[in-house]
Amino acid sequence: MRMSELSTSTGVAVPTLKFYLREGLLHAGERTSPNQAQYDEGHVERVRLVRALLEVGSLSVAQAAKVIAALDSQMPLSSVFGVAQRAVSIPASIATSDDVDADAAPSVGATLIAELCERRGWRVHSNNPGLALAARVLDTYAALGLETITTAVLEPGADAAQLVAGADLAAVASAAPDTAEMTRVVAVGTVLGDSLLAGLRRIAQEAESFRRFPLPEDTPAPAPLTAAAIAAQLDEDC
Template sequence: MRIGELSKRTGVAVPTIKYYLREGMLQPGERTSPNQARYDETHIHRLRLVRALIDVGGLPVATVKEVLTSVDSPSDNIEKLLGTVQHALFPAPPPSQEAAMQEAAEQQVRAMIDELGWYCRDGHPAVSALATVLVSAQALGHGEFLDTVRRYVAIAEQIGVVDLDYIADRRFVDGMVESVVVGTVLGDTALIALRRLAQVSESAKRFPDRRRPEGQTEVSG
């Protein structure tokens, strides 16, 4: 197919497709003349993956490029691959004005990981990210939020099992590589959506008299 049909089938504008080609996010098509190329189903699949990472996952283009590098360099070391994708997904934390508090919080997080018996490589960005959350909560007067984080642990363990089951279900390395990306990026978005839905449902259970049909206002007197 020509680039126009590729655009029509994927909903991605031709200038955007050309940008992805220049940036190496989309493999070149088969040249049929100096100014034209032919594309196939693999290009459709890659464009859908790129748009899913950007539109659904909310990733910036630079991060998508980094993640796609992992997809295009298959490895049977899934633990290493997962780490590469996770490092790409976690933005570098901004310089902290409370370096001592950040370090203390990171020590808390590492102690919790050791207590749980979890395996985690040194320098994993999730440790700093969770520590930053704790520092922010403490600055707002919510130091007890750590207790809530501890309650998240059992849920997080089950999510980890489900995620790795999804990856392991792929028979071939290429499928496993892409499932790491899809399961991590889209999984994050799905979990946020499910959390919001669960909050709404639990709120309705706890405060039933506050429920009213949408658009209906309370009438006094």
């Protein structure tokens, strides 16, 4: 398979493929001569994976490159988990707000999260990116004077997280063991799982809101949901 064929069969433009090659998102094809190469199904699959990470997982090219590198090197599964987790984390770097109290207290959020882990017996390394991510959100709630959200949401959120994490691990276990599929499940599941969960949350929010605040009976209930209606949404931007 030549590059143009790779292009047409993935729907990605040739210059973009070259770009991915440069950036290490796509491994080089097999050389047949100094300036000619052959690509195969593996490349097609790889491109699809890359597009999934970029478009659906909304990773940056650099982040995706890290995930890809972790897949390619024969890393232990646990490391792939870590890399995938880290890839999705946010650049961070909130400017240390100058006016705020500078006493050495290590931020409300950090304390709450540490306590949460303690309470639940969650053993994690202190470099787990989720710790900082969650702590920052809680700090932000506090900074906005909305700690009411924290109290209402933290415990149920932890329950939910535990539930999903169990399923995540089950997904890994259900993959053909020892194969490359296993690492792909870890990477893809970790990266795209956030989006899936976010989507389900939005649906559940609206459903729950209808449950709690039923419409006045004269308002028409939302039309029953069809797959076609959802598919229609897939074709347009927001």
